[in-house]
Amino acid sequence: MSKKVILITGASSGMGKETAKALIQEGHTVYTVARRIDHMQDLKNMGGYPIQMDVTNENDIQNVVDTIIKHESKIDVLWNNAGYGLYGAVEDIPVDEARKQFEVNLFGLATITQKVVPYMRQAKSGTIINTSSMGGKMYTPMGAWYHASKHAVEGFSDCLRLELQEFNIKVVVLEPGVIATEFGEVMLKNISQFSSKGAYSSLTNQLVTATKKMYDKGQGSKPTVISKTVSKIVNETKPKTRYRVGLWAKPMVWMRIYLGDKLFDKIIMSQLS
Template sequence: MDRKVILITGASSGMGKETAKALIGQGHTVYTVARRIEQMQDLESLGGYPIQMDVTNERDIQNVVDTIILKEGKIDVLWNNAGYGLYGAVEDIPVDEARKQFEVNLFGLASVTQKVLPSMRKAKSGTIINTSSMGGKMYTPLGAWYHASKHAVEGLSDCLRLELKEFNIHVVVLEPGIIVTEFGDVMLQNISAFSSKGYYASLTGKLIAATKKMYDSGRGSKATVIANTVSKIVKSEKPKTRYRVGLWAKPMVWMRIYLGDSLFDKIVMSQV
C-alpha cells in the first residue's frame, strides 16, 4: 500500500476522528489537530500524531506544518475539516459572531492550505480535501451565516482547483449530508443563544423541534460513511472534484438545482 502523510483538522470528534481511526488502521501516517487535544489521546494510542492547534491562529498552523515537514519531509493529503454551524436569524446574530464563523470555516481553511501548499508544489503532488456541506449548495432558515461560509468554501475550492492543476495537486470538495456528530448539539446551542426570543421565536421553536426530532430518531448517516469516502479519495490517483454523501445530500442538492427558488422554499419550510 502507498502510505501517505495526512493532516486532518477538526479531528477531536465526529467525522474527523472517525476518519482518522480508519486511515491510521490502513497504515497511513496521520497527524490530527484540534483545540481539544485531550479528546485525541485515543488516536495517539492507535498510532496517530495528535497536536493541539487552533485554525484561527497563524502561529499554531505554521508550527504544526513545520513540525510535520521536518519529521516526514512532506504532506501528501490535507483534509480541512474543522468547522461548526452558527445558526440564528440574520437580524439577531451579532456580526462579530458571524466573523468568527468565517474565521473558522473559511479563513482558517485558507490559512492551513496556504502553509501546506509550498511543500506540495515542490513535490508536484498532493490532495487537498475541503469539507463543505450539502449546505454549500442549498439553504435553510436561520442558517444564513453557516450557509454563507460553506458557499464560500465551494467558490474558494473551485478557484484553487484551477490554480493548482499545473502542479498536479488535486482539490476535492466533500459535501456531507446529515451526519450524526456533535454538529447538531452546537447548532442548537447557537439557536438557543441568539434567536430564542423576539420576532423569530416561532420559527426558531419549529426549527429546534424539527432538528431534535431528526437527531433523536437517529436518522442521520454514521460518520463511517465519511471515513469510507475520505479513504477512497486518499487512495485515488484522480479523485473526483466533489463527493456528496450522507442522508439527504444528493436529493436536497438535486432539488435546489432543478426545482427553482419558489418550490424549493416551500419544500424547506414544510420541514419546519
C-alpha cells in the first residue's frame, strides 16, 4: 500500500475525524481542516496535521493548499467532507440562510477542488472524494435546501469526473445513510429555530419526534462504516464512482428510483405519523 498525502475537510468530529484517525494509523500523511481546530488536537497527537480553515473563506483555503504543497509537494487525495443540514419549511427559511447552506455544501467544496486540481493534473494522478448523502438521491419534508445542495454535489461530481478523466484523476461520490454523528443535533436545532411555530408546526413536531426517536435508539450506523469505505477508496487503484453506505442508504435510494414519486411520497410521510 503506497503512502499518500490526504486532505480532509470537516474533520473536527464524526465521519471526518474517525476516518482521519484510521488513515493516520495506516501510515498516510493526513492534513485535517475545520473551523474548530481545538477539536483536532487528538489528531495532531496521533501524527496528523490539523489546520484551522473555514470552507467558505477563500484565503483560508489558499493558505491550506499552499502549506501542504510547500511541505509535501503534492496532494494525492482530497476528501470534501465539510457540510451540514439546514432544515425547516421553504416558506420559513430566509434565503440568506439557504445561501449559507450552498456556500458550505457546494461552493466551498468547489473552491477547494479548483485549487487542488492543478497539482493533481500536473502529477497526472489523484482522487477527489465528495461527500453527498443518500439525500442527494432522495428527499424528505423540511429538507429542501439541504437536499438541493446535495443533489447539486451529485451533478457537480459527475461533470467533474468526466472533465478529469484524461488526467487520471478519479472523482468518487460518497453517499452516507444515517450515521451516528452531530448531524442530527444540528438538523434539529435548525428546524426548531425556523419552523417550530406557525403553519408548519405540526409537520415540524412530527419530524422532530421521528428524528429524536431514531437517534435516541442509536439506530445510526457507526462512523467506522465511513472510515472503512474511505480507506478502501484511498487504497484502490480503480475505485467505484459511488459508494452508498450506512443505515437506510441503499434501500431508500432503491425505493426512490424504482417506486415512483407518489408511492415514495407515501412511504416518507408514513414515517412521520
